[in-house]
Amino acid sequence: QVQLVESGGGLVQAGGSLSLSCAASGRIFSTYAMGWFRQAPGKEREFVACISRGGGSAYYADSVKGRFTISRDNARNTVYLQMNSLKPEDTAIYYCAASSRLLTMRGRDYEYWGQGTQVTVSS
Secondary structure, three states: OEEEEEEOOEEEEOOOOEEEEEEEEEOOHHHOEEEEEEEOOOOOOEEEEEEOOOOOOEEEOOOOOOOEEEEEEOOOOEEEEEEOOOOHHHOEEEEEEEEOOOOOOOHHHOOEEOOOEEEEEEO
16 A cells, blocks of 8 residues: 655746645555646546656656656655646646556556645636
8 A cells, every 4th residue: 555645736826836745655665656647627637747666767748848847756755746837727636646567647557646736826
C-alpha cells in the first residue's frame, strides 16, 4: 500500500505560479513512477506529467509543456509539480498517483491516488 497526500493548491492570478507537493508513505517510494493528473469541472481526468523512478525521465502533456516541471526527491518520499505561467484553463483538482509499472501517461496504469488539491487560476 502507498498513501499519497497532495498539498500546495490554492488561488492564483493568471500568469502566476504554484508549487504542488505530494508526500508518499508506505511502500518504497523509489520503486514507483509518479504522475500528476487533473480534473476540471465537467471534464474527464487528464494526464499532466509523470516522472520515472529515479527521476531521470519525465513526460508532459502538450498543454503544460514549457510551463510545468515535475521533480521528485526519493530521500523525502515526495514528488513536486512546479507550475508557472498559469492560465485559467489550468483550473482543476490536481491528483498525484503512483505506478509500479514503467513510466506511463495512462491513468489506468496507476495503482494509488491521492485525494487531490484544488488549483484555481483567476483571469
